[in-house]
Amino acid sequence: MVMVNLILILLVGGVLALLSERLDENMPRKVALGVVVVDLLYFLNHLLAMPELNQLQAPLASDPSTWLMHFRADWIPAFGVSIELALDGISMLMVLLTLVLGAVAVSASWTDVTVRRGFFEANLLWTLAGVLGVFMALDLFLFFLFWEVMLIPMYFLIAIWGHENRGYAAMKFFIFTQASGLLMLVSILTLVAVNHSATGQWSFSYFALLNTPMAETTAHWLMVGFFIAFVVKLPVFPFHTWLPDAHTQAPTAGSVILAGILLKTGAYGLIRFAVPLFPDAAMDFSYVAMVLGAAGVVYGAVLAFAQTDFKRLIAYSSVSHMGFVLLGVYAWNELALQGAVMQMVAHGFSTAALFMIAGSLQERLHTRDMREMGGLWHYMPRMGAVAMFFVVASLGLPGLGNFVAEFLVLLGLFKVDPWMTAIAALGLITGAAYSLLLMQRSFQGEPNPKLADHGLIDFGGREMLTMAVMMVALIGLGIYPQPVLDLAQPVLQSLLEVTP
């Protein structure tokens, strides 16, 4: 029931935020922040009360009670649809990440939203609710429902509060995700039908659908359906083209949520569904997936280098970083998978922070074009230092979370395919190239005298606090990642046993 409450708090909170605009137009953001923080505290409170957290056991696919939490209630019994939510180490990490970044996102949009604030915060909270649902749902029907729930408010966020080209970006985002979601729906329905013909029972439950016996070709096609849905979200070359547009045009909070959390649902889906449901097919497919991952790493980095738009550069860097996640998942050994999980968390923080900086710059300069920036460090040293921190984090400086992630992925991948590792490692070099270029073009170089007219204000207390949270998180992950690794380890262990 805790899990249902987590989602309900956000859904109801969204309605409250919407209504609170009538009281006072500054009210919605306070309500939204309060709701997210309450949700986070509520979750933490339950986690701390859980005795199992000290000695995690591997969550077995055959026995839901071995999971940290499990909830099940009938919904449409005739078709075997139920409200089934469950939590294991990885989903717990993702839920925590979602709630923390949710609070960050509300803070990020504290001042830059001026119209229809109530509806804005409501959409933000509903997206978060959808994401939480995706991370916890273990009924495939419910999972698909949440998959759509997180999409539609996000569409509104981009389409209503986005920047100059928002209509195009929002529509592109919507069509890509929707079309790929359709493929997943077809796969889910077929899988359920196959399971029905094998067992004679209708069930959408993850636990029932694991180990569904099916023909090899069927498994391949169904796996591809899931795979495409998830890699479009991830996104992976060549399905990534929605991302630069959506990220660039979205309002700051939208970008933070998109890059920080929504992309991770794709990775989570791969780990949770695409591979375990079709282990043999996925393993046959792994080489293709790894080639796509490595291509994405390099391609994203090269394109990021060419960009002049601050946000677009970060967006392409996300493509590059998510390539590592795909490599990690399909290398499918403990090192690489731990790396992938780590990358999901660390990238969530580093990119969210960079998008926040981009948003702050846009708010102050009314442009994202780096050709019109330069020397901003001179005017805003605090922001410059913070930007420098996250830039070196994103280029994988050891001692910060992203390094641990990328190193583990590549180390695990090396066992599987050294040459692929060498290609993916090019991403480290090209990553340095675009990251430093970002820094050079915006914060370094000759101060542009025109900029001084904008009355540039450096980061204040609220912004520094938000940034500090993420900086501490990244340093923590970089120096002592063990808690995260320990949380994910039992899950990965039981997942690894699924495959031959």
Place this chain on the structure above:
Amino acid sequence: MLEITLFYIAATIALVATVLAMTRANAIHALIYLIVSLLAVAVIFFLIGAPFAAALEIVIYAGAIMVLFVFVIMMLNLGEKGDQQERHWLQPKIWIGPALLVTLLFIELLYVIARVEGPVSVTSVSAKEVGLSLFGPYVLAVEIASMLLLAGLVGSFHLGRRYLDRDGIEKEGEQ
């Protein structure tokens, strides 16, 4: 034998009258031809043993419905200008395409009809029988028809009233 001859005469009249109705420029002329055509069809109904249908055809179709048309045409007050406009629209080149399509459809219908054999029944079907089956197996259809008529009533009232309120009456008032 007389009846068969009568049938063919009625059929010929119906067809010719319909063709004329379709090609007139003046709406009232066309309407008169249409009434002729309907009366001819009523004759056919009578001849093939459906006297009740024939009666309804004359009373409702040729009577009530056509009178509606007359009223509306009167209300619109088309006049000579409308006739010229119609003649202008009825140029032969417009006919070619539709005629081809209709011919095709007609040939196909012929192909289907050609396989139907046998004469129509010698016994006529009385109004009583029709009434029995209307309020027997078809009672639901009757209900639906009544709903349809109600909808038509409301709809035509709604559409017509506004016309009279804002346009018709005011204009007449001004005049």
Place this chain on the structure above:
Amino acid sequence: MLELIWLIPLIPLCSSLLLMLTAGRLPRLLIGYLGVGSVGIAALLTLAAGIHFMANPEPFELTLWTWMQVGNFAPGVAFYFDGLTLVMMSVITGVGFLIHLFSTEFMEKDTSYARYFAYLNMFVAAMLILVMADNLLLLYLGWEGVGVCSYLLVGFWYQNSANGQSARKAFIVTRIGDTAMALGLFLLFTELGTLDIQGMVAMANETWQVGDSIPLIACLLLLGGAVGKSAQLPLHTWLPDAMAGPTPVSALIHAATMVTAGVYLIARTHGLFLLAPTAMMVVAIIGIATSLMAAFTALMQSDIKRILAYSTISQIGYMFLALGVGAWTAGIFHLMTHAFFKALLFLGSGAIIHCLHHEHNIFKMGGLRRKMPVTFWSFMIGSAALAALPMTSGFFSKDQILLEAYQLPGMGPWLWLGGLLGALLTAIYSFRLVFVVFFGKANTEPDRDTGWRMAVPLTVLCALSLIGGYFIIPVEAVFPAASGEHPAHWVEYVSISVPLIGLLLAYLIFHSRQLRVDGLVGSRVGQLLRRFWFSGWGIDWLYDRLFVRPYYELSGMLKSEPVDVIYGLIVAINQTLNQWLSEAQTGRMRWYIASMVFGLVVLISLALQISPEVL
């Protein structure tokens, strides 16, 4: 006592964090005390640890915590302390302290005083972690950490885009090497199952035979990292540009410590390199080739810092040569002495630049001998040591390298000859610098002489450069013992005399002008060679054409997102279809009816075709 060595990197790190968090709000004096004092305490602690270690020279390991544990991959945040570590730590903290002290005067007018010391302290911390690391992953952390600090410090004066350009070049070029090194780490872990240096080397010796291909590949990958960091061929191009940073930074990072990290890495993993003689040979050849290339280039430069930068590249080439021929101790010894005299030279040049309003061109200087006596003597002693004149510290270390190179069977004498040529050139270019800058007629007036905060470090470093050769570094337990044989005496005499000849030549050409080389230089071949050497053998130009421009072009070409073209095509097809279909929506009822009739015709025809019996 040794349990506390973790404090040594922690103190500068804390000082750095403190300086960053206060963001320059502290008074300048306090900033200075913090920046210099933290490194000073680290130096004292190192000294204490050294004394302790000398009394009981046993390698010491200290694990603070397990960094991450995934399966059998469990690198710790762990330190390893032995003679080699001690030498490196002494150089870093000792020379580092002097340079910090020097900086307080050099940077006193700079607005970003606190930022400077924050970066510099961070660098010291990272470098200490690098040399103290027990496993290659932690070493990699220090390795990248110093890289970032170097980036930050080279681009310290960020308002000039050229500095940013140099900083990025430095970082990216070294990153290429680092990536190779990371691949080496992956290979070693995959094959041996551990990254702990000692355990790994022991395991490697059990697993592999001398001459196996896997250790060769692993060594070459590690060498990639070393070459990048130590600015050796082919990844040396970043170092001359890195001189854009403040001069004390050049002294600390780009002369004394960071650039020798590659040497340290190879020395640290020498157990691995011994398994791959081919890799050792590659190291030696890279060393000698770099050494000569850089020496020729240094001969042509006119920017005082670029001369010293190429000289650094050249001297590190000697260290690589030493490592390649198995003269481990000599290599590390040269590392140490080089740190002394090169820091001295850089600080000296810093003093000149400081007092001459940021003038870099040596031909605009001259006659500074009387006006800046401390600097003059520093330069004299530093150049003497650099040129390896007898009895200076450079003499002992370089002589050792050349002798051991001579003894290498096969290639040995050739390497020795190359080394000799390099030594000759070194003597010429270093005294060219001295004669041009300090003798002759004065072209500019210094507005002041050095203050005590500059003079003290210079004096101390002078002393170290002179007597450093008599130090005995405690590394005999770390490296396998040298053969102990001595080559024929004439070899030694030649080695001693070559730098003297170089000094004489420099005197004749650049001071007394008795030896006229104008004709030689003025000839067409001479001009060509001059330009070729001046540009650093055109390597920058080559890389620009081979890598940089194609990369820019590639990314420029891809910028418009070619993948989107495919999706654009799908969209275009849909839009065209949409247009066609909406053409059909004419809004004319007759058209709609006609199309309905058409559809009816088609449907009936189909029905007749498919199942005539139904109709």
Place this chain on the structure above:
Amino acid sequence: MEGLNVPLNHILLVSSLLFAIGMLGLMIRRNIIFILMSLEVMLNSAALAFVAAGAHWGQPDGQVVFMLILTVAAAEVAVGLGLVLQVQKRFKTLDMDHANRMRG
């Protein structure tokens, strides 16, 4: 009264000819009044076919459907003529080609 021996397919032939003429009228006329008339012709032809078929089998169903068609025609004409008035008011013409707001 005695029925007669008209072949069924002759009646159907008449019916389909009427239908074809009605449809032709539908396609060539622009005036909405004529369009409605054409529709009446078509409905009537269909009714004829139903009645003929009912007579063929001697069943009342044909006439029942005829009555249903009648109601449809009545409702359609009522609403249709109401629309005619509206079209006349809004577009000042009865030409349906002018009422093309549904153009795609």
